[in-house]
Amino acid sequence: MLYSNSYLQWTHQPVARKGRLSCICLLLLICCNPLYSAAQQKLNASNLKEIVHHMTLDEKVHTVVGMGIYLPPSVMEQLRRALHDTSMLHNFHLPPMDTNALKIPEKVPGAAGRTYANARFGIPSLTLSDGPAGVRINPIRNNDSSHTYYATAFPVATLLASSWDTGCVYAVGKAMGDEVKNYGIDVLLGPGMNIQRNPLCGRNFEYYSEDPLITGMMAAAMVSGIQSNGVGTSIKHFACNNQETNRNSVNVIVSERALREIYLRGFEIAVKQAQPWTVMSSYNKINGTYTSERHDLLTTVLRDEWGFKGLVMTDWFGGHDAVAQMQAGNDLLMPGTPLQMQAIEQAVREGKLDTNVLNHNVENVLRLVLHSPTFHHEPYSDHPDLQAHARVARWAATQGMVLLKNQENTLPISHNIHRIALFGTSAYHLIPGGTGSGTVHAPYTISLDKGLKDAGFQTDASLQTKYQQYIQTHNPAPRNPMSALFGAPPIPEMPVSTDEITRAAAENDMAILSIGRESGEGADRHLKDDYELSDTEQALISDICRAFHAMHKPVVVVLNIGGVIETASWSDKPDAILLAWQPGEEGGHAIADVLTGKENPSGRLAVTFPLHYTDEPSASNFPGTPPDNPQQVVYQEGIYVGYRYFNSFHIPVAYPFGYGLSYTTFRYDHLQLTSHPEQGRWELTVTVTNTGKRPGREVVQLYVHAPAAHLDKPEMELKKFAKTRLLAPGQSQTLHFVLTPADLASFDPARSAWVADAGTYRVYLGKNATEYVASTTFELPKEVVTERVHQVLQPQQPIQELHPPASNE
Numbered sequence: 001m002l003y004s005n006s007y008l009q010w011t012h013q014p015v016a017r018k019g020r021l022s023c024i025c026l027l028l029l030i031c032c033n034p035l036y037s038a039a040q041q042k043l044n045a046s047n048l049k050e051i052v053h054h055m056t057l058d059e060k061v062h063t064v065v066g067m068g069i070y071l072p073p074s075v076m077e078q079l080r081r082a083l084h085d086t087s088m089l090h091n092f093h094l095p096p097m098d099t100n101a102l103k104i105p106e107k108v109p110g111a112a113g114r115t116y117a118n119a120r121f122g123i124p125s126l127t128l129s130d131g132p133a134g135v136r137i138n139p140i141r142n143n144d145s146s147h148t149y150y151a152t153a154f155p156v157a158t159l160l161a162s163s164w165d166t167g168c169v170y171a172v173g174k175a176m177g178d179e180v181k182n183y184g185i186d187v188l189l190g191p192g193m194n195i196q197r198n199p200l201c202g203r204n205f206e207y208y209s210e211d212p213l214i215t216g217m218m219a220a221a222m223v224s225g226i227q228s229n230g231v232g233t234s235i236k237h238f239a240c241n242n243q244e245t246n247r248n249s250v251n252v253i254v255s256e257r258a259l260r261e262i263y264l265r266g267f268e269i270a271v272k273q274a275q276p277w278t279v280m281s282s283y284n285k286i287n288g289t290y291t292s293e294r295h296d297l298l299t300t301v302l303r304d305e306w307g308f309k310g311l312v313m314t315d316w317f318g319g320h321d322a323v324a325q326m327q328a329g330n331d332l333l334m335p336g337t338p339l340q341m342q343a344i345e346q347a348v349r350e351g352k353l354d355t356n357v358l359n360h361n362v363e364n365v366l367r368l369v370l371h372s373p374t375f376h377h378e379p380y381s382d383h384p385d386l387q388a389h390a391r392v393a394r395w396a397a398t399q400g401m402v403l404l405k406n407q408e409n410t411l412p413i414s415h416n417i418h419r420i421a422l423f424g425t426s427a428y429h430l431i432p433g434g435t436g437s438g439t440v441h442a443p444y445t446i447s448l449d450k451g452l453k454d455a456g457f458q459t460d461a462s463l464q465t466k467y468q469q470y471i472q473t474h475n476p477a478p479r480n481p482m483s484a485l486f487g488a489p490p491i492p493e494m495p496v497s498t499d500e501i502t503r504a505a506a507e508n509d510m511a512i513l514s515i516g517r518e519s520g521e522g523a524d525r526h527l528k529d530d531y532e533l534s535d536t537e538q539a540l541i542s543d544i545c546r547a548f549h550a551m552h553k554p555v556v557v558v559l560n561i562g563g564v565i566e567t568a569s570w571s572d573k574p575d576a577i578l579l580a581w582q583p584g585e586e587g588g589h590a591i592a593d594v595l596t597g598k599e600n601p602s603g604r605l606a607v608t609f610p611l612h613y614t615d616e617p618s619a620s621n622f623p624g625t626p627p628d629n630p631q632q633v634v635y636q637e638g639i640y641v642g643y644r645y646f647n648s649f650h651i652p653v654a655y656p657f658g659y660g661l662s663y664t665t666f667r668y669d670h671l672q673l674t675s676h677p678e679q680g681r682w683e684l685t686v687t688v689t690n691t692g693k694r695p696g697r698e699v700v701q702l703y704v705h706a707p708a709a710h711l712d713k714p715e716m717e718l719k720k721f722a723k724t725r726l727l728a729p730g731q732s733q734t735l736h737f738v739l740t741p742a743d744l745a746s747f748d749p750a751r752s753a754w755v756a757d758a759g760t761y762r763v764y765l766g767k768n769a770t771e772y773v774a775s776t777t778f779e780l781p782k783e784v785v786t787e788r789v790h791q792v793l794q795p796q797q798p799i800q801e802l803h804p805p806a807s808n809e
């Protein structure tokens with residue numbers, strides 16, 4: 001048997017030992033049979049090509065296709081139910097698996113996938129595991145009652161991006177990567193880094209931002225942090241997996257400019273800055289072809305233009321033509337099926353797939369193997385330091401929470417407040433993260449109720465009892481950590497009578513209401529009762545504010561959500577609003593840290609909160625047409641995504657990109673710009689001083705308004721950002737930024753080039769995308785073509801894209 005029975009034990013080639021004659025025969029066999037002599041060699045860094053040369057076709061095929069996946073019947077049932085509720089049912093079916101491979105015990109039960117071992121060449125099986133907010137593996141293993149395998153649930157990507165702090169994201173990545181390594185995993189399937197094109201995308205919590213610079217910088221920091229442990233990452237989903245509805249088949253029709261400037265740009269930054277070991281192609285099509293089958297995307301752009309050196313894998317069961325995937329440069333098909341192996345083998349035999357192409361794919365897989373901890377027999381403890389990582393999760397969560405409103409300094413909670421009336425099911429049942437493959441099986445979740453109690457407050461006992469009883473009755477079967485892929489539907493909010501609210505207002509010093517949202521893989525969110533608040537939630541806000549304000553007691557709303565919701569209809573009512581996102585397992589503590597002022601909120605929005613959903617530029621093109629079963633979605637807004645749209649088209653918003661309040665104030669002084677046009681550099685320095693009474697961190701956002709020659713340009717674009725260290729009152733920090741023509745360039749599809757137009761550039765230092773504290777200008781005397789690229793990824797027909805009013809140009 002060629003393939004090992006486990007990831008570590010190799011099976012052996014039979015060796016004849018029957019006396020002198022057999023020995024001579026054996027010697028002859030060794031000398032004359034290239035296959036056999038190759039078997040003496042095990043894979044190492046210098047013989048990779050030689051090994052590939054000696055591999056049989058069958059061995060190669062077992063290298064580029066994964067071992068399959070076993071989904072227990074209970075999961076299949078959940079999957080079917082989940083798919084039934086969405087239009088994914090039209091496209092999804094589980095193909096037959098290699099049943100022999102599935103009998104081989106998993107090294108890490110619950111990991112998403114694994115590759116085949118090859119004993120002959122000393123190639124071990126690699127283990128790949130989700131996902132962006134922490135390691136997703138089974139916390140409990142069959143026949144192993146003595147040990148648990150929980151992983152830390154870190155704050156979700158939306159929160160991490162709101163920290164605007166690459167150092168913080170690196171720290172989370174470092175801790176997460178330590179768990180990857182200590183659980184014996186080779187590659188973590190993350191970070192997710194699709195652009196938040198529309199607020200209803202069910203997986204937005206796994207993604208960073210509407211802005212490609214934030215997306216790329218955050219992903220690069222995460223990749224570097226994880227990979228600093230000697231394990232790999234897989235940036236995903238490359239590209240344009242911006243919705244869950246029909247994600248396995250929908251055709252995204254998008255211009256090359258929008259692709260290059262918005263949807264690919266973050267990936268480009270992450271690849272160039274952090275060299276992730278792997279990239280995961282997405283499920284969808286772009287301009288008519290599955291991404292996993294696009295040579296221009298996976299080879300021309302990713303490898304030839306950006307210099308990516310790693311491996312590309314499919315998303316699970318992604319695409320449909322294994323041969324086209326190999327040809328495109330999609331080296332590894334995951335989780336892998338026998339049908340894919342047959343297709344590749346047959347295509348090689350029939351001359352339809354060039355052996356050199358397959359060899360190249362095999363080499364990329366083997367390079368990954370050579371990097372992997374499993375190949376190097378790295379020891380792993382199965383005992384990551386979960387306590388230390390919980391501290392990282394708690395601190396990181398505080399760094400990305402965004403204070404949206406703080407009328408009359410309601411927050412931090414004042415010292416004369418002791419008793420809190422806590423409302424909202426998510427106050428007692430915190431939502432740490434989203435569902436689907438981005439779930440993490442954490443050892444615990446700290447509720448806001450517990451967080452506040454641990455911070456020394458008394459929470460209203462009667463409300464607590466009512467909420468806990470309600471949650472028990474409404475929370476369908478507790479999530480089975482062994483199997484659940486798709487989360488239970490969120491608990492509908494509990495109505496509270498006005499009598500009860502009036503009583504609570506009389507007996508407590510303040511009210512906190514938590515509004516919770518949960519979504520995830522497999523379905524997009526709905527407008528009603530999800531993006532928009534439900535009637536019960538609206539009534540709660542109104543009734544609580546009325547009763548508490550009548551007694552001059554403050555009301556704070558905490559948003560325990562993974563993506564944007566509607567706020568304009570109710571935000572004038574409470575005194576303060578804290579956007580806590582989905583803050584991971586330590587969420588309750590972290591929210592309490594911010595509410596009490598132990599931590600000063602320093603998060604800023606990395607996504608715009610519009611006034612109305614219909615203000616979103618993608619609202620009329622999401623999730624595509626026909627609406628009940630979309631086959632295609634046209635990105636008609638082109639590059640005008642998020643603040644690029646709202647600013648350029650002068651659409652007022654609820655909370656702009658970059659927005660967030662602090663418990664202190666900052667002053668910006670001494671903005672200085674030094675031009676070195678001959679060297680293609682513009683240097684800016686600015687000094688930020690904490691002018692308030694509490695220590696705090698400020699996010700400095702540098703936006704540029706570029707002159708428009710042949711192309712229209714957004715009103716302004718974020719080009720640089722930095723976060724100060726914790727500044728004590730009166731303390732200052734000088735920040736330094738360097739702009740180059742490449743930072744200023746837009747993509748001109750007619751010339752297949754990145755071009756910085758000649759003219760006047762205006763630089764703004766912003767509190768957010770609509771509020772500037774300082775500005776200056778510089779001239780670019782002559783146009784600079786910063787890069788020429790290939791013409792790729794063309795739409796099949798022209799797209800009628802949005803263009804801003806002429807005054808912007």
Ligand code: BGC
Pocket residue numbers: 112130131189236315316437521
């Ligand atoms: C998801 C990926 C995930 C993979 C493995 C897919 O359904 O889209 O993000 O990494 O499953 O679990």
